[in-house]
Amino acid sequence: MPKLLFALAILMPTLLSAQVAHRTGSVHTPEVDLGYESFGAPGPEIPIVAVNGGPGLSHAYMMQNDLWQRVAAHRQVILYDQRGTGGSKLMQLNAPQSMDAQVADLDAIRGALALDRVAVLGDSYGGMIAMAYAAAHPEHVVRLILSDSAAPSWKGLVHLSSPSFSGPRGTRRE
Numbered sequence: 001m002p003k004l005l006f007a008l009a010i011l012m013p014t015l016l017s018a019q020v021a022h023r024t025g026s027v028h029t030p031e032v033d034l035g036y037e038s039f040g041a042p043g044p045e046i047p048i049v050a051v052n053g054g055p056g057l058s059h060a061y062m063m064q065n066d067l068w069q070r071v072a073a074h075r076q077v078i079l080y081d082q083r084g085t086g087g088s089k090l091m092q093l094n095a096p097q098s099m100d101a102q103v104a105d106l107d108a109i110r111g112a113l114a115l116d117r118v119a120v121l122g123d124s125y126g127g128m129i130a131m132a133y134a135a136a137h138p139e140h141v142v143r144l145i146l147s148d149s150a151a152p153s154w155k156g157l158v159h160l161s162s163p164s165f166s167g168p169r170g171t172r173r174e
Helices: 002-019 059-063 067-072 099-112 125-136
Strands: 022-028 033-039 048-051 077-080 118-123 141-147
Touching: 022 099, 033 067, 033 099, 048 099, 048 125, 059 077, 067 077, 077 099, 099 125, 118 125, 125 141
Parallel strands: 048 077, 048 118, 118 141
Antiparallel strands: 022 033, 033 077
């Protein structure tokens, strides 16, 4: 019996991934073709768009286990590669790498997949993109989920402590 349980534990990610729809695609913009991967199917639950860290990384590191397949059993999940990485390498010469360009790319993915309202999950640097997207397009963001992400800036933080609180390395907040 223990061997059977062990075998099931090893095969479970494969069994789960076989149960959810999976597709890859590309969204064309004037500056870059954005590669994406989706799990699950559109349904009544708000879809999640996951924005990976970097810059310079593809979303591949976010695929180390079966997390997205398990989430996709209940809602659609979309991951994409930021411009210049992974499946999004076909870029126009001198295409900007600015935050505005990253926000436009995320909105292009959302729009091309006909997702009106989404939960945006940002990991690490992707959290900064997610925050910028939520600020630029609040009408499309139902939830903002941040994982291992820095704040947009020290000055931009809301401080709940006393006015004498010091910031990093003893710098006094303004």
